[in-house]
Amino acid sequence: MIVAEQKPMEEIAEMIKDFNKILILGCGGCVSVCLSGGEKEAGIMASALKMFVKNNQNRDIEITHMTIARQCDWEYFDMVKDAMAETQACVCIGCGAGVQGLVDVYPNVPIFPGLNTGGLAVGKVPGVWEERCAGCGNCILHLTGGLCPIARCSKHILNGPCGGSEKGMCEVDPKTIECVWHLIYERLKSIGKLDNIYKIMPMKDWSASSDGGVRHLTREDMAKLDAEEEHKKNVELEKKAEEAEAAAKGQG
Amino acid sequence: MPDHQEQVAIKGKPAEGFVPKIVAFTCNFCAYAAADLAGSTRTEYPVNIKLIRVPCTGRVDVVHLLKAFEHGADGVYVAGCLEGNCHFAEGNYWAKRRVRYAKKILDEIGVGSRRLEMFNLSAAMFGRFVEVANIMNDRITEMGPSPLNKK
DSSP: OEEEEEOOHHHHHHHTTTOSEEEEEEESSHHHHTTSSSHHHHHHHHHHHHHHHHHHHOOOOEEEEEEESOSSSGGGGGGGHHHHHHOSEEEEESOHHHHHHHHHHOTTSOEEEOEEEEEEEEEEETTEEEEEEOOOSSOOTTTTTTOOHHHHSTTOOSSOOOTTEETTEETTOTTTOBOHHHHHHHHHHHTTOTHHHHSOOOOOOGGGTTSSSSOOOOOTTTOOOOHHHHHHHHHHHHHHHHHHHHHHHHHO | OOHHHHHHHHTTOOOOSOOOOEEEEEETTTHHHHHHHHHHTTOOOOTTEEEEEESOGGGOOHHHHHHHHHTTOSEEEEEEOOTTOOTTSSHHHHHHHHHHHHHHHHHHHTSOGGGEEEEEOOTTOHHHHHHHHHHHHHHHHHHOSOHHHHO
């Protein structure tokens, strides 16, 4: 799940200082689960922000709040069409993707982020989340016993542990940060794959991560084209198939 | 002189005309019953304290506490069962955590965390109920109106 935490009230109040009618838009997805941007948090932020503005900027503003099922799919944004038409600005408390999804659908409304998005994490105990995936685009978990050194090692090293690992803890903060390479060693030992740790991992291929601009993910069979384009594509593919068939016959 | 000002005068405080609006979220099984007992025994407590009866203090959420301030309260407190004696096992612990969280928000927005408090008492402790009411009334009277009510 994507985790995020609320920005300080002062920062949000500064963003909306020119507006008197604000919509706080929550997201019912990940940020709702990590208790930072769901329906309840939208209500709390609406009340707190209203009081902050009254107290610090000496003005009364109108704040409404709504929450939609998800902010990463454009279908759901339709539900706030009327509210977005009425408001002067919107504080979006979804993750960074949610804010930009909203910007795509409502290009004429000023939209501000209410959260700082953290990363991909799992809940450890109620109320505590820990990052587990850095979204590097080139997974190596099969080599490391299912524990990720990219996300969980302070140095992101591929051939650990380093000299800073002591009694299973990381030198960056020996009290709170576990050495993931120690955990990997223990895990590989328990599943009888200890030979993995003796292999030297080559430099990671980062081309799937931050290389080549914005990353896209496409499932061709699911991507919807318009009818004309789809027909053209079908003709093209059939032609290719016929050619291949003919070539196969020729060879035979 | 209205009753509430008498209260202030009796306690030796100057009656300057400021009577704080205080909202108390009281648990049905303890603090609310204690308030009832205080009434039955003719024990007085400040009349400017408005009680809101809840089935358990675990029902009280951060947003309820903030809304009370937003709608003009100068002080708010939550009165739940003694620790370990909650009718619903741990509702009062949840309330305490939420009060702590709301206090942080109140400091952040400039209202002040001292305007919010959590107390624990049993249904029999009507004396403590009155004491708590006086503690909050004195504290908020001393602090003056909520910054939101001054403007």
